[in-house]
Amino acid sequence: MYYVKNQRNGKEIHDPRINLAIEYYLLNEVELDEPILLFYINDNSIIVGRNQNTYEEVNTSYVDENDVTVVRRFSGGGAVYHDMGVLNFCFLTKDDGNSFRDFKKFTSPVIDALHQMGVEGAELRGRNDLVIDGKKFSGNAMYAKNNRLTAHGTLMFDSEIEAVVKALKPKKHKLESKGIKSIRSRVTNIKPYLDDSYQFMNAKDFRDKLLLYIFDTDKSEDIKEYVLKDEDWVKIEAFAEQYTANWDWNYGKSPSFDTERSERLSVGTVEVKMNVRKGKIEDIRIFGDFFGMGEIEDVEKDLQGIPYTREAITRALKDIDTQTYFGNVEIDELVDLLY
Secondary structure (H helix, E strand, C coil): CEEECCEECCEECCCHHHHHHHHHHHHHHCCCCCCEEEEECCCCEEEECCCCCHHHHECHHHHHHCCCEEEECCCCCCCEEECCCEEEEEEEEECCCCCCCCHHHHHHHHHHHHHHCCCCCEEEECCCEEEECCEEEEEEEEEEECCEEEEEEEEECCCCHHHHHHHECCCHHHHHHCCCCCCCCCECCCHHHCCHHHCCCCHHHHHHHHHHHHCCCCCHHHCCECCCCHHHHHHHHHHHHHCCCCHHHHCCCCCCCCEEEEEEECCEEEEEEEEEECCEEEEEEEEECCCCCCCHHHHHHHHCCCECCHHHHHHHHHCCCHHHHHCCCCHHHHHHHHC
């Protein structure tokens, strides 16, 4: 495995727009003979999932007042808050056809390392959360394209939890489905659970220690690296300009709709906004924190223009590979949501 430092001219980068651009540049343009590991720590920011409605996930007034950067990633899942106390990890590898949504495969190295540092209660729970004593410290997501796969996640090491609470706007039914009353009650940092010998660490120290555990070495010199070159940075900056630093990509247009539905399904939250005219679906947008492999716009196009009847919606969905776009969902769940 190769490790990539998010450094340019010896200086570490904390801009989320550039760090996410590095990640997707590595996914799309750099194919090495072994998997790649990337770590990065971002300044205050919110990273929303590929299929989410940014305005409904983010507390915009808090974001504006506190200079929080909002960036949309390419993977599904929910919105997460980043600050200098959050370590982000990313594994990039060939897509073997069996690993998408297999979060255990990619989070096990992190959990094993935490166990060695004294966090005995760290475990994967649910579809993609890492928890300690039932409290979440890591959310994970995946994205696959052109036979390549990225599996990435957050590690709340010493984050400002109060900022997390104020910056995000979780759906009410999402909280209820987990049997909790607030974000504050279900998230935690890693640092308080570490052995005493690790209490001196900040997020960067934690990253360096985690690297040694993952690469099974006592010396950082033994870690194999891929160093970003000038030609890499040209493409990274172009990618950021087109996507991660682009307002249209991060927020997108939000037209008005006359029908809105949102439910917590077996694959996560799915939200639908529609305009129905003369008995047909004239326009439709689908949002959510589900993990899909395809572009949800393909599903929207297949539903657009069909009669707004249960029968027509069922027929259309049966012609769509819903497992690919949404995950392990029953068609009846989607029909009930749409109609």
